[in-house]
Each structure stands twice: as structure tokens, then as C-alpha cells.
Amino acid sequence: MDARKLIAQQLLDDPRVAEATRLLQAAVQEHTADLKAQPASPQQTQQLQNLLNEYANLRGNPLFFPYLGSGTGRSSLVELVDGSVKYDMITGIGVHAMGHANTDLLAELVPAILADTVMQGNLQQNVESLKLSRELVALAKRNGAKLNHCFLSSSGAMANENALKILFQHRPGAQRVLAFENAFAGRSMVLNQVTDRPKNRVGQPQTIAVDYVPFYDAHADAASLHHSLRVLERHLERFPEAHCGFIMELVQGEGGYYGAPREYFVALCSLLKKHHVPILFDEIQTFGRTLQPFAFQMLELDDYADVVTIGKMTQVCATLFSEEVNPKPGLLSQTFTSSTTAIIAARWVLRQLTEGDFYGPEGRNAAIQQRFAARFEALRQKAPDKISGPWGVGGMVAFTPFNGSAEAAKRVLHGLYDAGVIAFVAGQNPARVRFLPPFLSVTDEEIEAACDIVDQVMLSLSWEE
Ligand SMILES: Cc1ncc(COP(=O)(O)O)c(C=O)c1O
Numbered sequence: 001m002d003a004r005k006l007i008a009q010q011l012l013d014d015p016r017v018a019e020a021t022r023l024l025q026a027a028v029q030e031h032t033a034d035l036k037a038q039p040a041s042p043q044q045t046q047q048l049q050n051l052l053n054e055y056a057n058l059r060g061n062p063l064f065f066p067y068l069g070s071g072t073g074r075s076s077l078v079e080l081v082d083g084s085v086k087y088d089m090i091t092g093i094g095v096h097a098m099g100h101a102n103t104d105l106l107a108e109l110v111p112a113i114l115a116d117t118v119m120q121g122n123l124q125q126n127v128e129s130l131k132l133s134r135e136l137v138a139l140a141k142r143n144g145a146k147l148n149h150c151f152l153s154s155s156g157a158m159a160n161e162n163a164l165k166i167l168f169q170h171r172p173g174a175q176r177v178l179a180f181e182n183a184f185a186g187r188s189m190v191l192n193q194v195t196d197r198p199k200n201r202v203g204q205p206q207t208i209a210v211d212y213v214p215f216y217d218a219h220a221d222a223a224s225l226h227h228s229l230r231v232l233e234r235h236l237e238r239f240p241e242a243h244c245g246f247i248m249e250l251v252q253g254e255g256g257y258y259g260a261p262r263e264y265f266v267a268l269c270s271l272l273k274k275h276h277v278p279i280l281f282d283e284i285q286t287f288g289r290t291l292q293p294f295a296f297q298m299l300e301l302d303d304y305a306d307v308v309t310i311g312k313m314t315q316v317c318a319t320l321f322s323e324e325v326n327p328k329p330g331l332l333s334q335t336f337t338s339s340t341t342a343i344i345a346a347r348w349v350l351r352q353l354t355e356g357d358f359y360g361p362e363g364r365n366a367a368i369q370q371r372f373a374a375r376f377e378a379l380r381q382k383a384p385d386k387i388s389g390p391w392g393v394g395g396m397v398a399f400t401p402f403n404g405s406a407e408a409a410k411r412v413l414h415g416l417y418d419a420g421v422i423a424f425v426a427g428q429n430p431a432r433v434r435f436l437p438p439f440l441s442v443t444d445e446e447i448e449a450a451c452d453i454v455d456q457v458m459l460s461l462s463w464e465e
Helices: 007-013 015-032 042-059 103-114 127-140 156-170 222-238 262-274 340-355 364-382 406-419 444-460
Strands: 069-074 077-080 085-088 149-153 176-180 209-213 243-248 279-283 307-310 317-321 396-401 424-426 432-435
Touching (some): 156 279, 209 222, 262 279, 406 424, 406 432, 406 444
Parallel strands (some): 176 209
Antiparallel strands (some): 077 085
């Protein structure tokens, strides 16, 4: 008997679906075409405030920004329920890389709303989950990394939890984890311990033992490498065979947007390999945004990657791992892989990354960073006491405001927000203002307009030490 054309395919091929898709795209384009940055009206400001008060009451604490989105926007522009339109240069801390109301993506998502279920998970995966896993493995392995496996999940914390479970099973008896100082790994009971932030652990039991290694310090360079190596060696000697792995961000995200040269990571990774300690690259914030799809590819650390986690801009999170650490059945499973919408969106995002011109020193990510950096440098020359670098890596952009105190950064963030630019804080001592622009859609004009606002806000603010 000939293979039957699946009903699902017949549905997708129905000309009414193509027509509906075209109409939806046209409607969004028409309604968002004239969107421009603007303040709220006083009456709508009060309405928003009432909603925010109710929301704060429901969730127990207020939101960081007085933000409730209306559900539309265009590229980096986003409309709020108070009618204001702002430049979104943080994108939910790196999630909405495609920009707001992207109509190319919309067309891809129509099959998700026609699908039989909303969510995919343990017993029932649809074919998109397989295809996404296949594509992620191919991308991760393209320069020789031995990452043959991919387990999808719906949050970065879950991707990291799965990664640590894999590593603990791989090294029976190991009870400890190595991490960098100022690491951020997520907010589960275990990852709260890995994340180097005491306030995230208030009232929480100790679930895991973590040994910290200081991260690279550009001001100290060779001495810093020497120091990190010495501290790592001491941990390995004090607790022999006791570490399931070293979880590392290759550009520190929440820690303050600090990178390190290849030689630094090679020295640390070589020592870890000598002691048979597996290496876990946490790319939940870096994936997609540096000068290669994975930061470990930019730094040519493919040989050292035993496990890699990704999330945020991929919409679906994932733990990629080698044959050597592949766990026994039963260790990894969950009700939700993710929504079909997120899985299809993830495939679309990956296609943009692989088919677009984002990577390398001449790629779009580098150009975006250079455009921000040129504007911040010009502002620094005008007002050296108000702003300083470094300015970040690729689509991860930052500056230090004033003296780098948490209070100064907070004042600047709220000043920017009120003036129409959404950014966020990273790091402490110094606290920095960071930007994760929607790099798949952001235009040079949008970056320039957002930087004009940064100039106005920084020049109008002052800070007494
Ligand atoms: C490096 C890193 N790891 C893990 C996480 C946790 O991801 P999620 O908030 O999706 O659980 C984050 C989130 O900011 C992150 O930046």
C-alpha cells in the first residue's frame, strides 16, 4: 500500500491556512507600522498603576519595573498597557531576540496553533521536538565537539539541573561542584547554592557543596590566571575525586558581562581534564549572542565540552552532552518539554542564526556591539565621571554608571525606563547597566535612538559619592 499523506500535512497544505497566515501577517504589519516611541497619557498611567498594585498584591511583591505589556510592538519597540512605547533593549533578559511582533516568526507559528496539543512532553513528543534536537546537536558539533545528545526542557534552571544530575551519575561518589565566583546558574534549590549570591539563599537549606574559583580579571591578566589556577588546584587537592564537574559561564552574565581570553579557559580546562573532572559550559545567557553561535565555539574550546546548556533566546532550553556521560534511563524525564509554539519558534531562531550573517568579527553581533560601544565611548569622552567600560561582547552590551554602586545603577535604570529605554543591571562592585537587544531584528536606527536617550539621561543625572 502506498504511504498515505498524513491528515496533519493535508491540514497544513489547505489553501485556507496559507490565506489565514497571510491575513494575520498583514493585520499585524498594518497595525504596528506607525508604532513609535512615546510616553503614556496621565489617565492611562493611573490605570497601569492600579493593575500593577493588584499584581504586586497577587504575587506578594512588586515587579522591578512598572511594566505590563499590551501584547504588541515592532522589533525593539514595545507597547505597554499605559499606551507608552519604549525601546526594549533587554528583551526579558535575553529571551525575545527576534524582536516584538515579528511577522516572519508569526507565519511559522500558525502550525503550532493548529497542532493537536498545546504542550509536548515525556510520553507524547511531536516530530518538531526530534527535529529541534537534531538541529541543536548538529550546530553544537559543527567544529568537532563531542556533544551527541540533547535533552530539551522548559527553563534554564531545569537544563542546568539535568546537566548536574548527568554529571553526578557519571562520577559516583562525587558530592561537590566547582563554579566561578559571581556565577549565576538559576534559582532551583540546588542552583541557588551554585549561584554566588547570598540573598538568593536566605532561609534555604544547603543542598550541595560548591567550591568557587575567582574569575579572570583583565586588570591582572597573567597574575589572575595564576591565582585562579592555584585556587582550583587547592580545591582539587583538598577534595580528591569529589567534584562532579565545573559549571562555567564563558562570559559572565549576571556576574557583570566579563569575558576572558582563550588561554585562561584552556589552562583551567586542561587542569580539570588532568583530574578527570567534566566540564559544563552554561551558555543559557551567551548562546547566540557572541561571535559564534556558542561561546565555546568562539573560544575554540570544543574539545573540552562534556555538557553544554542553552536557553533564553532559544525559547526552549536544552542540555547537550557527550556519549561518555550519557545517563541511564530514568534519570531525565518531565511532563513538559515545552509548548509546540516554543519548539517551532526555537527551530526558526536556529535557522536565522545559521542562515544569517551574525557571526565572526564582521558579523551583525559584532557590529551591534561596536555601534553601542562607539556611542558609549563618545559619551565617556564628554562626561568621563558618568560612564565607563568595558562595553561587553557581541549582543551582550554594558557600561558602568558613575561609581558602579548598586544605587547608581538602579537610579540610571529607572531614569532610562522613564525616558523610554528598558535595560537591566548586571554584577556588583561594580554594578553595570546591560543591554540584550533583539539582535535578530534591531536596526541601526533603533540603536541610535536608544543611545540618544542614554545620552540625555546620563547627562541629566548626577551622582554624589
Ligand atoms: C547563565 C545562566 N544560567 C542559568 C540561568 C537560569 O535560567 P532560567 O531563568 O531560565 O531558569 C540564567 C538566567 O538568567 C543564566 O543567565
